[in-house]
Amino acid sequence: MSEEFNCLIVGVGGQGGATLTNVIAEAATRKGLRGRMHETLGMAQRGGSVQVQIRLGSQVYSSFIPPGQADVLIALDPNEALRAADYIGKKTTIIMNTSGILPVSVLMGKDKYPDLNEEISLLKQLGKEVYAYDAYELAKQAGSIRAMSVVLLGSLARLNIAPLTRDELYQAMVDTVPKKYLQENIAAFKAGEKEIEKVLGK
Amino acid sequence: MTVIGEEGTTKLLLGNEAIARGAIEAGAHLVTGYPGTPSTEVIETLAAVAKETGMKVQWAVNEKVAVEVATGVAWTGLRAMATMKNAGLNVASDSVLSIAYSGTEGGLIFYVADDPATHAGMAEQDDRLFAKFAALPMLEPSDPQEAKEMVVAAFEISEKNKVPVMLRSTTNTAHMFGDVVFGPVKKLNRTPTYSRDIRRYTKAGPAWCMEQHASLIEKTKKAGKDADEFNRLELTDSKVGVITAGAPWNLLKEAMIRHGLNVSTLKIGVINPLPEEKIRKLLERVDSVLILEELEPLIEDYVLRILGEMGKKVKVYGKIDGTTSPVGEFDQAIVERALGKVLGKNLTPAVDPERQKLIEKAKSLSLRRPITFCAGCPHMGTYLSMLRAMRKLKYSREDVIITGDIGCTILGMNPPFDACWTEVAMGASIGLGNGFERSGIKKPVIAAIGDSTFYHAGIPALIDAVWNQTKIVVAVMDNSIVAMTGHQPTPGSGYTTTGEAAKAVKAEEIARGCGVEHVVVVDPYDVEKATEAFVEALQYNGPSVIVLRRLCAITAIRRKAIGKPLVIDEEKCTGCMTCVKTLSCSALVPVGKKVRINPDVCIGCRICAAVCPVKAIGEGSQHE
Ligand SMILES: Cc1ncc(C[n+]2csc(CCOP(=O)(O)OP(=O)(O)O)c2C)c(N)n1
Numbered sequence: 001m002s003e004e005f006n007c008l009i010v011g012v013g014g015q016g017g018a019t020l021t022n023v024i025a026e027a028a029t030r031k032g033l034r035g036r037m038h039e040t041l042g043m044a045q046r047g048g049s050v051q052v053q054i055r056l057g058s059q060v061y062s063s064f065i066p067p068g069q070a071d072v073l074i075a076l077d078p079n080e081a082l083r084a085a086d087y088i089g090k091k092t093t094i095i096m097n098t099s100g101i102l103p104v105s106v107l108m109g110k111d112k113y114p115d116l117n118e119e120i121s122l123l124k125q126l127g128k129e130v131y132a133y134d135a136y137e138l139a140k141q142a143g144s145i146r147a148m149s150v151v152l153l154g155s156l157a158r159l160n161i162a163p164l165t166r167d168e169l170y171q172a173m174v175d176t177v178p179k180k181y182l183q184e185n186i187a188a189f190k191a192g193e194k195e196i197e198k199v200l201g202k
Numbered sequence: 203m204t205v206i207g208e209e210g211t212t213k214l215l216l217g218n219e220a221i222a223r224g225a226i227e228a229g230a231h232l233v234t235g236y237p238g239t240p241s242t243e244v245i246e247t248l249a250a251v252a253k254e255t256g257m258k259v260q261w262a263v264n265e266k267v268a269v270e271v272a273t274g275v276a277w278t279g280l281r282a283m284a285t286m287k288n289a290g291l292n293v294a295s296d297s298v299l300s301i302a303y304s305g306t307e308g309g310l311i312f313y314v315a316d317d318p319a320t321h322a323g324m325a326e327q328d329d330r331l332f333a334k335f336a337a338l339p340m341l342e343p344s345d346p347q348e349a350k351e352m353v354v355a356a357f358e359i360s361e362k363n364k365v366p367v368m369l370r371s372t373t374n375t376a377h378m379f380g381d382v383v384f385g386p387v388k389k390l391n392r393t394p395t396y397s398r399d400i401r402r403y404t405k406a407g408p409a410w411c412m413e414q415h416a417s418l419i420e421k422t423k424k425a426g427k428d429a430d431e432f433n434r435l436e437l438t439d440s441k442v443g444v445i446t447a448g449a450p451w452n453l454l455k456e457a458m459i460r461h462g463l464n465v466s467t468l469k470i471g472v473i474n475p476l477p478e479e480k481i482r483k484l485l486e487r488v489d490s491v492l493i494l495e496e497l498e499p500l501i502e503d504y505v506l507r508i509l510g511e512m513g514k515k516v517k518v519y520g521k522i523d524g525t526t527s528p529v530g531e532f533d534q535a536i537v538e539r540a541l542g543k544v545l546g547k548n549l550t551p552a553v554d555p556e557r558q559k560l561i562e563k564a565k566s567l568s569l570r571r572p573i574t575f576c577a578g579c580p581h582m583g584t585y586l587s588m589l590r591a592m593r594k595l596k597y598s599r600e601d602v603i604i605t606g607d608i609g610c611t612i613l614g615m616n617p618p619f620d621a622c623w624t625e626v627a628m629g630a631s632i633g634l635g636n637g638f639e640r641s642g643i644k645k646p647v648i649a650a651i652g653d654s655t656f657y658h659a660g661i662p663a664l665i666d667a668v669w670n671q672t673k674i675v676v677a678v679m680d681n682s683i684v685a686m687t688g689h690q691p692t693p694g695s696g697y698t699t700t701g702e703a704a705k706a707v708k709a710e711e712i713a714r715g716c717g718v719e720h721v722v723v724v725d726p727y728d729v730e731k732a733t734e735a736f737v738e739a740l741q742y743n744g745p746s747v748i749v750l751r752r753l754c755a756i757t758a759i760r761r762k763a764i765g766k767p768l769v770i771d772e773e774k775c776t777g778c779m780t781c782v783k784t785l786s787c788s789a790l791v792p793v794g795k796k797v798r799i800n801p802d803v804c805i806g807c808r809i810c811a812a813v814c815p816v817k818a819i820g821e822g823s824q825h826e
Contacts, residue, residue: 062449082564082567085564108618114568
C-alpha cells in the first residue's frame with residue numbers, strides 16, 4: 001500500500017479542524033482521489049478533543065489510520081499531539097501549533113500544561129520531522145485567530161508531502177472558506193508557507 | 203455536504219448522508235426520528251434540502267412516536283423511514299414488534315445506528331439481535347456507497363414483501379466519509395389510501411396474532427432472499443475462511459491486501475435472516491473459519507449450528523474461543539491478531555520496546571479534556587443556584603440526592619459542580635427520584651432534566667409523582683434545543699424541524715396539566731431568583747417543577763442573540779479564583795495571580811458576576 005496517504009488532524013473543538021478537513025477533502029475529491037475519512041466525536045463545542053483521520057489511496061478501505069502510519073500529523077494544539085502518539089511513525093511529518101488551549105484542570109491549578117521543549121524533543125525522536133511554531137500569533141498577524149488552522153495548511157502545502165499540490169490545496173481553500181474571511185485566510189496560508197521556507201532556508 | 207445532485211455525480215459523503223441520499227433516490231415521502239449519536243445526520247441532511255425535495259422531514263418527540271408516524275405513512279402506501287440511535291430502538295421497541303406483525307404497504311425502513319466502543323455513551327447493545335427478536339429483515343452496510351444502495355433496495359424489498367426492513371450501521375460506518383455515486387431520483391406521486399382490515403392491523407385475539415406471526419416469518423425469509431446480492435462470497439483454494447459484516451469488512455480487506463492473503467471470504471450484508479446457503483458453501487471449502495464481528499457472537503452462533511447440521515469439523519475462531527472480545531470496536535491491530543491466529547502466522551508489526559516507551563511517555567504527558575459547559579451555558583446557572591439553595595437550607599452535598607438525566611445537563615456531574623448522582627436513560631431522573639423518595643430515605647430529591655428529555659420520556663414519571671404525591675423537585679432545564687446531539691429544535695422551541703414557525707409546547711403548561719401545583723419559570727442567568735426558586739421548591743411538600751428557561755449559548759451565538767463580553771476590574775480582583783473554581787467557565791482565564799475574561803468567548807451571561815465575592819466583574823463601560 002505504498003501510494004496511501006494518511007493525514008491525522010488533532011485539536012480542540014472550535015479551533016478550525018473542520019475547515020482544514022473540508023479543504024483537504026475538497027481538494028482530493030476534485031482531483032478524483034479515492035479516500036475514506038472520519039472525525040471522532042469531540043463534543044466539539046464543549047472544549048473536548050477532536051481528531052480527524054483522512055486517508056487517500058486506491059486501496060484504502062477503513063477510515064482508521066493504523067498505528068504508526070500517519071504520513072502527516074497536523075496538531076492544532078500541542079497537548080492533543082501527545083495524545084495521538086500511537087499514530088506517529090518514522091515516516092510522520094508533524095506540523096504543530098505551539099500555543100495550546102488550557103484544559104480545565106490547568107485553569108483550576110490542578111495540572112500543569114505539558115512542557116513544550118520536552119514535547120518537541122519527544123516528537124522528534126518519534127517522527128520524521130517536526131515543524132512547530134505559534135500559529136495563533138501568525139494568524140493574528142494575518143488578520144484573525146480564526147485562520148489559525150489555515151496557517152498550518154499553508155505549511156502542509158509548502159512541504160509538498162501530500163498527493164495534492166500546493167496550488168490544489170490553495171484553490172480548494174479559496175473556494176471553501178467563507179468569502180468574507182477570504183483575505184485573512186489567504187494571508188494565513190501564505191504565512192504558513194513562509195514558516196516552512198524559513199526552516200528550509202529558501 | 204448537500205445530497206442534491208445529478209445522477210452520476212460522485213461526492214464524498216458521510217455514511218448517514220449517504221442514507222439520506224438513498225431516501226431521496228427512493229422517493230420517500232417522510233423521514234422522521236429522534237436525535238441520537240451516531241444516527242442524527244440523516245435527518246439533519248434531509249431537513250437542509252427539504253424545500254428542494256419536497257420530502258416531509260421531522261424530528262419526533264421520541265423514537266416510539268417516530269416509528270409510529272413513519273408506519274402510519276407507510277400503511278397508506280407511501281414510503282417512510284424512522285431513524286434512531288441504539289438506545290432509541292429500546293424506546294421504540296414496543297411499537298416495532300407489533301408493527302412487524304402487521305407488516306406494511308409502502309416501503310418502511312427503521313434505521314438504527316449502534317455504537318460499539320460507546321463513543322457517545324450508553325450501552326454497547328448489539329441491535330442485530332433485535333432483528334432476530336422482532337423477526338424483521340435487517341441489512342447492514344460497510345461503507346457509505348453500500349449504505350445508499352441498501353436504502354434504495356430496502357424500500358423495494360420492504361414494499362414487495364410487505365414487511366418493514368431494519369437498516370443497521372455502527373459508528374464507524376455512519377460516521378465514515380467515502381465516495382458515493384448518485385443514482386436516479388424516483389418521483390412516486392402516490393395517492394395515500396388505507397382501508398380497514400382489523401385482521402391485519404389489530405392484535406385482537408390469539409388466532410389473528412399467530413396468523414400475523416406466521417406470515418411475518420415467511421415474509422422475512424423472502425425478503426432475505428431478495429437482498430441476497432448484499433451477501434458476497436469469494437471462494438479461493440485456501441483452507442481458511444473469514445466471515446464478516448459491517449465495518450470490520452474494511453479492516454479485513456486492508457489486512458488481506460497488506461499481507462497478500464488469499465483466504466475465502468463471505469461479506470454478509472443481510473444480518474437477518476443470515477444467508478444459510480452461502481455460509482454452507484464457505485464452510486464446505488474450509489478447515490477453519492474466523493468470524494469477524496463486533497459485539498455479540500451472532501454470526502458465530504449460527505455458524506456453529508450449521509456446522510452441527512453438516513456434521514463437519516471446522517475450527518471456529520471468534521468470541522467463544524476468545525479470539526476477539528465482545529467489548530469495543532475493531533481496529534487493524536485486532537483484525538491482524540485474529541487473522542494471524544487462524545493462519546498460524548504473526549501478522550502484527552514488530553514493536554520496538556524503546557519506541558513504545560517513548561509513545562507511552564508522550565501519551566502520559568497529555569492531559570485529559572473532560573467535556574465542560576460552554577461559556578454562557580444556562581445549565582451553569584441552574585447548578586449554581588441549586589447548590590446555593592442547598593447551602594442556604596443548611597444541607598450538605600450528601601444530604602440531597604440529585605438525579606441527573608441524559609444530555610448536556612449531565613455535565614453537572616463533573617467538576618466543578620459535582621452535582622448529579624445518577625444517569626440512567628432518557629427521563630429516568632424523575633422516575634428514579636420518585637423511587638428514592640418512596641424508599642423513605644431522609645434526603646430530599648432533585649431531578650435535573652433537559653427540555654427535550656422531559657418531552658421524550660419525563661412526562662409519565664411526572665404524572666406518577668403527582669398521582670402518588672411525591673415530594674420531588676423537578677428542574678426542567680429548558681434551553682429550547684436538543685443541545686447534546688447538535689442543536690435540534692424541541693417541541694418547546696417554537697420552530698419545526700425545517701425552520702417554520704410552530705406552536706411552542708411549554709413545559710410549565712405540561713406540568714400544570716399533569717396536576718403539579720407548584721410550578722415556577724425562572725431565568726437561570728438570574729442566579730438570585732433561581733436560587734430562591736430552589737429554596738422554595740425544596741421546602742414545598744409535594745411535587746414541584748422549576749422551569750429554567752434560557753436559550754442554549756451556542757444557539758444564541760448562532761442567532762446573534764448574545765450580550766456584550768464582561769470585563770474584570772483588575773484593581774478590584776483579589777485573585778481569589780472563586781469564579782474559576784466555582785464555574786471553570788472557559789471565558790475565565792487566570793493570568794498571573796488574577797483572572798481575565800476572554801472577550802472572544804464570553805457572551806455576557808453574568809453568572810460569574812453573581813459569583814465574584816468582591817463584585818469585580820461587570821460590563822466594560824462601567825470600568826472604563
Ligand atoms: C433513547 C435515547 N434517545 C436519544 C438519545 C441521544 N440523546 C442524548 S442527550 C439527548 C437529549 C438532550 O436534550 P435536552 O434534554 O434538551 O438537554 P440538553 O442537551 O439540551 O441540555 C439525546 C436525544 C439517548 N441518549 N437515548
